[in-house]
Amino acid sequence: MPNIMQDKRLSIAPMIDWTTSDYRFFARLFNPHTYLYTEMISTGALIHGKTDRHLRFDASEHPLVLQLGGADIAEMTHCTELAQTRGFAEVNINVGCPSDRVQHNKIGACLMAEPETVATLVKHMQAAVSIPVTVKHRIGIDHFDSYEFMHNFVETVAAAGCERFIVHARTAWLQGLSPKQNREIPPLRYEDVYRLKQDFPSLAIEINGGITTVAEIETHLQHVDGVMIGRAAYQNPYIMAEAMSLWGEAAPSREAILERLMPYLQEQVAKGEPLPTIARHFLGLFQGLPGARKWRQALSGKQSLTIAEIEDAATQTLAFIAQQDAYQDSLEAQS
Known part of the structure; x- marks a missing residue:
């Protein structure tokens, strides 16, 4: 490249x-x-x-x-x-x-x-x-x-x-x-x-x-x-x-981005920063992918939010995307 x-x-x-x-x-x-x-x-x-x-x-x-x-x-x-x-x-x-x-x-x-x-x-x-x-x-x-x-x-x-x-x-x-x-x-x-x-x-x-x-x-x-x-x-x-x-460089994966994001969130919570306000900036992470809507719903419109909830939403979204990709691959293999 x-x-x-x-x-x-x-x-x-x-x-x-x-x-x-x-x-x-x-x-x-x-x-x-x-x-x-x-x-x-x-x-x-x-x-x-x-x-x-x-x-x-x-x-x-x-x-x-x-x-x-x-x-x-x-x-x-x-x-x-x-x-x-x-x-x-x-x-x-x-x-x-x-x-x-x-x-x-x-x-x-x-x-x-x-x-x-x-x-x-x-x-x-x-x-x-x-x-x-x-x-x-x-x-x-x-x-x-x-x-x-x-x-x-x-x-x-x-x-x-x-x-x-x-x-x-x-x-x-x-x-x-x-x-x-x-x-x-x-x-x-x-x-x-x-x-x-x-x-x-x-x-x-x-x-x-x-x-x-x-x-x-x-x-x-x-x-x-x-x-x-x-x-x-x-x-x-x-x-x-x-x-x-x-x-000429490769794109980082969403998994890698989330992994690097979590320590920052821990630091901000420790400082007393409101997590729902911070999390609004992450709503577009899975834009255009299956599971994007559930990810947005998990992070938005809440008065309180925890890092564990964000991690759980990320795990579920990534798993759903992987499931959909595998299903699509199987369809292509059959055709």
């Missing part, structure tokens, strides 16, 4: 309420090479909230990127310095989130209309640290959806020192569509992202949006420097194990 990932990157997108430290530990078990992102964390939450809680991570999560939401130079710079001190590999500026809440605070996709503001942020943040400062953005916002609009944005921000751009290949509609609709309704324009790489060959350009299979990842990597997977990696995390083929 050839390694096609030389100078390429595969990452899991920042997703609010989803890419917590517990999920990131779980995600790392599938693939040691992927870049992981925190949820988008506002500068206000970091400076005035539970800083240690927001910035906690297990060492195994590396390489790990902190995604920041904000537009105040001093606050963004301070939080970038915090990120470097705490050991993050990169800091990413959110210029893609379309929700009303973040627009009100000049966070997210609305900043695409202010490339000079983003450039100023990059300049000051990058000057304060040695780790990279990157930008995740859309291909446009509202009626400012031409390729030239995005080209100007990237050109302006790159001139301030940003060398990596992660592009969600959809326009964000800041009025009239919910964040969920903004992930689904605006059409994907992958060609615009490919063109961006052609126009800026010295920049690292990653593509994001609607990518759900390893075959699709391979196709995109022929045109750009990286692929970012969003909800597909959460709902069916084993896609990241299947993506090990891109590095």
Whole structure:
């Protein structure tokens, strides 16, 4: 199996309420090479909230990127310095989130209309640290959806020192569509992202949006420097194990993943962390396989949950899958 990932990157997108430290530990078990992102964390939450809680991570999560939401130079710079001190590999500026809440605070996709503001942020943040400062953005916002609009944005921000751009290949509609609709309704324009790489060959350009299979990842990597997977990696995390083929390596088994997960769960329970909250991140482990529904039912919708119950559900699910595989093999042998 050839390694096609030389100078390429595969990452899991920042997703609010989803890419917590517990999920990131779980995600790392599938693939040691992927870049992981925190949820988008506002500068206000970091400076005035539970800083240690927001910035906690297990060492195994590396390489790990902190995604920041904000537009105040001093606050963004301070939080970038915090990120470097705490050991993050990169800091990413959110210029893609379309929700009303973040627009009100000049966070997210609305900043695409202010490339000079983003450039100023990059300049000051990058000057304060040695780790990279990157930008995740859309291909446009509202009626400012031409390729030239995005080209100007990237050109302006790159001139301030940003060398990596992660592009969600959809326009964000800041009025009239919910964040969920903004992930689904605006059409994907992958060609615009490919063109961006052609126009800026010295920049690292990653593509994001609607990518759900390893075959699709391979196709995109022929045109750009990286692929970012969003909800597909959460709902069916084993896609990241299947993506090990891109590095010419074998995928770990689900049994091996569960075996490595249990000590972590024991540590978290010992710290007083609620197991039902942690376990919600594991519901997609058997996605697409027989027994997946029973696995989800065993882990979800419960006020209390024990490690023994998770182990029992895993044993039953794996046994059921093995039984179904054996039955299918016998049918094929008879045909």
